[in-house]
Structure formats: C-alpha cells, structure tokens
Amino acid sequence: MNLSEYDDLRDVFDRAMTDLSVPTARLCEGATRTGRRLRWRRRALVGAGGLAAAAAVGAFLVPLVGGSGDTARDPGMATEPPADPSGRPSAASSAEPPTEPFVARPGYWDMPAQEMRDRAAGLLPEGVTISSYERKNTEHAPGESDEMVGDLRATLSGPSGPGSLEVGLIQSPDVEPIFTIPADPSALDGVDLTSTDFSCNPANFWVKPTVCETLTDAQGQPYGVIIELTDAGVTTRTVKLIANEGVVRASVANSVERKWTPPTSAAEPPLTLDQLQAVATSATWTDWTPPAK
C-alpha cells in the first residue's frame, strides 16, 4: 500500500460522509432509555452513603449479608480533544485501560461463567433448562478482558417457552475503610435509603413496577429487593440481595433479545418470582472461592 492509496480512500470517506444527517436527538433519547434499562438490570448498587449504610447494616444483622455500595470515585470529566470539524474521529492512540473506580478483590464475584452455568442448572425447577449461555464477553470495553466472570447470561427453555436468565455477582467496592460495619445499627438511624437501588423509589425505574418489595431485616433495614415490571410486553423479574461483601442479582425475562426488548419469546418469563428468589438466595453463589494463584 502506498501513500496515494491511503489519501485517496480517506478522501472518498470524507466526501461520502460530508453532510450526512446525524439523528443526534434520537440517538441520545434511545441510548438514555436503553442505558437506564441496562443500568437497572446490571448495576448492583448506587448512591454511596445511604447504600453503604444499608449494606453495612445488612452485613451486621444478617448472616448471609455483608457488602456495600458503589462508590465510583468522581474524578471529574476528562478533557476531551476538540472535535474535528469534518466529523472524523480523533486518532484513538490513547485507549489505555480505564481508571478502575474501585480496587478489585478476589471473591465469589470472580466465578467463571461456566461454573455459574453449572451451578444455576442445579437450581432451576423441573422442566426448565439452560439451552445456551454466553461464554465470552464480546462487548468488552478497551482494556477489559473478554473473560466472562461473575456474570451469567443464559437462555432458558421451559414449559412457557424460551426466555432469558442473568445472574450477576458483584463485588462491593472498598469495604474498608468507607464501609465500616457499625457496632450499633442505630448509628444509621435517619440515613436516607430511598435513593438506593434496593428501594422501590419510582425514580429508580423507567416504568412503574407491577411488583416491588424491599426485603428488610428484623430492624427494618433493607438488604434486598424483589421487582417485576413490564415494558412493551416484556416482563422482567429481578431479585437482588446483599451477600458477603457483594451483591447477588438474578433476573429473568420473556425475551431472548440481547437487551430484553420486544419481541417477546413467551407469555411469561421462565421463572416465577418465587423460583427466581430461590435461585438468588442460594448459598451456591457465595460459597465459591477463587483458586489460589
């Protein structure tokens, strides 16, 4: 390849892309809506203060429970290079691994997808089976591994038809010193927990849930949530629990689309809320420890 070929193709690209209409508003609206749905599905916790408190109290009071909130540090908006007037993207020479918002610790959240698949298979009710699952993270960001750990994305077959199951095992960041478990839970009295991902605050959802139940311990502190909601015909059921310095989240939907969007694959998700809760609360998720390196 010589230089003239390079420049000529660049010119062809430039000319072809000139005056291309960009549906910016639609892109933003669609991405935000889908992003909210994905975030709700995948994130474990948001809201550092209140959630940390919830996690800490849960850890103190419930044997299975421990954990904390997502305290992604806020380093401020990175400076972006000025936009090229032609619309050509800047040369991506700086695709360094992104700054991690917390320090990774080994734990059950490192469980490989195949192991999760094997364990999930043993928890499913009779007649419901795993027909496929994702072995690699094919949508990893630059600098991230394509290894699928702590995340099971499977297609289920069941009496009501096919559907999707996701189980997420998430490390709670920086348990110490930010999330010191208080000796006296009453120290957390008055902490606002309504903005946490374990509340049924309508602000947490993009559509109104048909079921939302916050699980609380004997002292009334939340340690989990059960949710069912339907959007465009797709019903999503989720159980999230704080568990041993992390979070276990299990979700099902009657869609086998990657983003759980229409069309539906069955009239109902492959697991009921009770069946899903049985999956999520199983100790099989938290009793796994990473092999020593």
Added chain:
Amino acid sequence: MQDSEFAAFVAARSGQLYRSAYLLTTSPHSAEDLVQAALAKAYVAWPRVRAADDPVAYVHGVLINAFLSERRRLSSGEVPLAVTPDTPTAEADPTERLALMAALRELAPLDRAVVVLRFWEDRSVADTARDLRLTEAAVKNRCLRALRQLRGLLTDTTLPGSI
C-alpha cells in the same frame, strides 16, 4: 450519573460515532442501532467512561466491539434481513456515498472494520491490531485485501478520483 452530562457528550460526539457506525454497517438504520447500543453501554458505565483518558476513544472501542460481536452473532446462526439500501435524502449528492456503501458491504465485516479504523479513524496498524485483537501482519494483509477489493468495486462506478 447526570443525564445532562451524558446528553452533552452525545451531542458533541454522536456525529463521529454515527459516521463510523455508518461506514461499519453501511446502513443508516443499523448505524443508529449500533451507536445507540454503544452509547447505552457508555451510559451504564458513565463514571468509568468519563474517567477514561480519552472518553471518545473508549466509546469508539465499545462501538467496534459491539459491531464485531453482532456480526459474529448473526454469522453463527441468525439470518439477517436483507440490507436496506441507503435511500437518497435531501443532502448533498448521495451517489458517492451509495457507491461506497455498496462496495463496503462486499467486504467481510472484519476487513471492513480494519479499513474503517485505518482510513476513517486514522489509527495506526498497531492500534488497529490491538483494538481488533489481530496481529499487525493480519491487519496489513486484511487491509491490502480490502483495498484491492474496494479498488475493483469502485472503479466500476463514476466516482470522482480513484483509490
């Protein structure tokens, strides 16, 4: 996570992303889907994206991975719908764009990604190899093959200039 901040990012960068996606998918509808998918992931991981040294490059990387992932998924069993040709709009003469998209459509998806990264996004051979998880030799070979194919396809059109 502030939606207004994300919206500002999209407003500033969606043009770049959309044009890259357009070249990768050769379809406005597929490009829109691809950009939305990449931006949705950016929305979810916004603290990480905004903390990246180059948020734009980060999201471009997600977009490329999503494109290749989708191609692999379709090639592994799903039958894609017929590609809807780009329809002319009230924009500037679309002839060249239509010809280019038709030619790009003939390339294997990975070859197309190599060409887009090298000649649209101006990435080096080394960066392209890293982003696509190829060897540098593979990038060069695919690039040569794609250019040869494009040259043959585009010289049959009335494109001004040549490649």
